[in-house]
Amino acid sequence: MSRVAIVGGGVSGLSAAYYLGRHGIPCTLIEREQRLGGIVRTERFGDCLVEAGPDSWLAEKAWMLDLVRELGLGDQVVGSNDNRRRTYIVRSGRPRALPESMRLLAPSKPWQAATSGLFGLASKARMAGEWFRRPRTLRERSVAEFVEDHFGREAVEYLAQPLLAGVYGSPPENLSADSVIPRFVEYERQYGSLLRGVWKNRERHREGPLFLTLRQGMGSLTDALQQHLPETCEVVADEVRAVQPSAAGWRVRAERGAWDASSVIVATPAPEAGRLLAGVDDALAEGLGSIVYTSSVVVALVYPQRGFGHPLDGFGLLIPRAERGTLAACTWTNSKFSGRAGPGKVLLRAFLAGADAERALESSDESVSGRADAELRQRMGFRPALEVSRAYRWPAAMPQYSVGHTARVSQIEERLVRFPGLHLAGNGYAGLGLPDCVRRSERIARAIASGEASLTTPAAGPP
Numbered sequence: 023m024s025r026v027a028i029v030g031g032g033v034s035g036l037s038a039a040y041y042l043g044r045h046g047i048p049c050t051l052i053e054r055e056q057r058l059g060g061i062v063r064t065e066r067f068g069d070c071l072v073e074a075g076p077d078s079w080l081a082e083k084a085w086m087l088d089l090v091r092e093l094g095l096g097d098q099v100v101g102s103n104d105n106r107r108r109t110y111i112v113r114s115g116r117p118r119a120l121p122e123s124m125r126l127l128a129p130s131k132p133w134q135a136a137t138s139g140l141f142g143l144a145s146k147a148r149m150a151g152e153w154f155r156r157p158r159t160l161r162e163r164s165v166a167e168f169v170e171d172h173f174g175r176e177a178v179e180y181l182a183q184p185l186l187a188g189v190y191g192s193p194p195e196n197l198s199a200d201s202v203i204p205r206f207v208e209y210e211r212q213y214g215s216l217l218r219g220v221w222k223n224r225e226r227h228r229e230g231p232l233f234l235t236l237r238q239g240m241g242s243l244t245d246a247l248q249q250h251l252p253e254t255c256e257v258v259a260d261e262v263r264a265v266q267p268s269a270a271g272w273r274v275r276a277e278r279g280a281w282d283a284s285s286v287i288v289a290t291p292a293p294e295a296g297r298l299l300a301g302v303d304d305a306l307a308e309g310l311g312s313i314v315y316t317s318s319v320v321v322a323l324v325y326p327q328r329g330f331g332h333p334l335d336g337f338g339l340l341i342p343r344a345e346r347g348t349l350a351a352c353t354w355t356n357s358k359f360s361g362r363a364g365p366g367k368v369l370l371r372a373f374l375a376g377a378d379a380e381r382a383l384e385s386s387d388e389s390v391s392g393r394a395d396a397e398l399r400q401r402m403g404f405r406p407a408l409e410v411s412r413a414y415r416w417p418a419a420m421p422q423y424s425v426g427h428t429a430r431v432s433q434i435e436e437r438l439v440r441f442p443g444l445h446l447a448g449n450g451y452a453g454l455g456l457p458d459c460v461r462r463s464e465r466i467a468r469a470i471a472s473g474e475a476s477l478t479t480p481a482a483g484p485p
């Protein structure tokens with residue numbers, strides 16, 4: 023029977039192996055690290071459960087819950103505490119609450135924008151006028167151009183930039199509106215106004231928590247995937263050096279071994295896929311290399327709750343670039359999910375993105391944690407001394423989806439169809455959230471099972 027080789031054992035590679043197993047297709051999964059899971063990693067220190075990477079998934083991506091239930095984790099699902107769902111954005115040094123009905127870039131109750139302390143009078147007047155825009159189809163623009171066109175510059179600096187920095191790690195000037203906020207581009211086409219689009223679709227935003235997670239952390243998802251791999255799936259710890267065509271279909275050459283397979287799924291970041299495929303096709307390798315990844319650093323900080331002196335009345339704080347901080351965001355874990363911080367503890371998760379993250383990759387844990395502690399202390403005004411902290415570095419982990427991303431992915435796929443049996447999984451193409459990665463892998467497994475040569479990418483959705 024034909025065997026599939028999978029390069030990379032993050033959530034994409036693991037879910038590909040799992041879904042292949044459901045189709046009865048054997049596979050060899052090759053991961054260079056000793057542990058599987060990639061960016062998904064849960065740790066405990068003391069009584070605290072700390073997410074080094076993703077802490078949840080968007081509940082509206084319903085198929086993720088299907089997988090979680092199939093894996094026997096249905097009773098482990100925990101929703102975010104949406105009664106405390108408030109996000110603060112720092113403006114002139116002070117945290118200001120985002121309107122509660124905010125749906126990423128626009129509120130479903132437009133009058134809440136008018137009363138928000140986040141925007142000045144000129145922006146508010148501009149937002150009121152936005153309601154009357156006529157439907158239009160415009161050329162692909164950056165998120166910054168798109169948001170400025172609708173709501174003005176202030177909304178770019180104090181809304182789009184801080185909201186997207188933590189997810190994509192790059193400024194809105196670099197991100198493609200078509201790839202990153204496709205729903206809003208569709209509202210522009212259909213209604214003209216984003217405010218009217220959100221208002222008209224307010225019923226779509228169903229009841230229930232915005233985020234879902236697992237009681238024992240997101241690491242229990244990748245653990246469960248691993249436990250549910252069929253016996254016909256062989257897991258190998260080795261670093262793959264190249265993927266080449268062979269008589270059997272494909273040959274995967276690693277540092278210590280080589281495997282022949284009828285199909286291969288490269289489930290690594292896109293530039294690494296480009297390096298591995300350099301000998302196969304120059305244009306394909308170049309296209310993959312042109313998808314830029316930025317780094318991210320997560321700092322977990324634990325404080326005593328007694329005398330903390332800050333109410334933690336929300337999911338956290340976003341810090342716009344214009345406020346000249348080092349941190350991009352901080353999640354107040356005690357409020358977002360129950361049962362994460364140990365009894366009597368406050369657990370904060372700070373994020374560094376872009377150039378700040380690149381610098382932090384080279385700094386010691388003490389220095390990164392010390393700077394995060396000092397900045398949060400100043401912005402949130404808490405008093406107790408830091409008890410424990412840890413920094414998690416994710417070099418070149420976040421794909422940028424810059425302007426032209428959809429066209430780049432189409433070009434990659436045009437080359438890919440020349441190489442039957444070669445598939446690209448991972449977060450570089452059509453969505454970087456966990457549900458998008460899982461769905462892409464499920465589709466690839468289905469394509470292999472039904473004998474399709476390769477998978478073409480559906481449009482990216484929100485992260």
Ligand SMILES: Cc1cc2nc3c(=O)[nH]c(=O)nc-3n(C[C@H](O)[C@H](O)[C@H](O)COP(=O)(O)OP(=O)(O)OC[C@H]3O[C@@H](n4cnc5c(N)ncnc54)[C@H](O)[C@@H]3O)c2cc1C
Nearest residue numbers: 030032033034054060061076077078262448449454455456
């Ligand atoms: C800090 C952070 C927070 C995030 N938060 C969220 C969140 O809350 N919710 C959400 O939905 N998404 C979140 N994301 C995004 C999401 O976590 C990732 O997109 C997803 O985990 C990517 O999984 P992957 O398997 O495609 O890639 P990875 O996890 O990067 O796995 C790729 C694997 O391939 C291996 N590999 C690479 N090259 C080779 C080689 N040559 N040979 C063998 N193995 C190789 C690597 O070691 C790695 O294990 C977050 C991302 C980051 C960085």
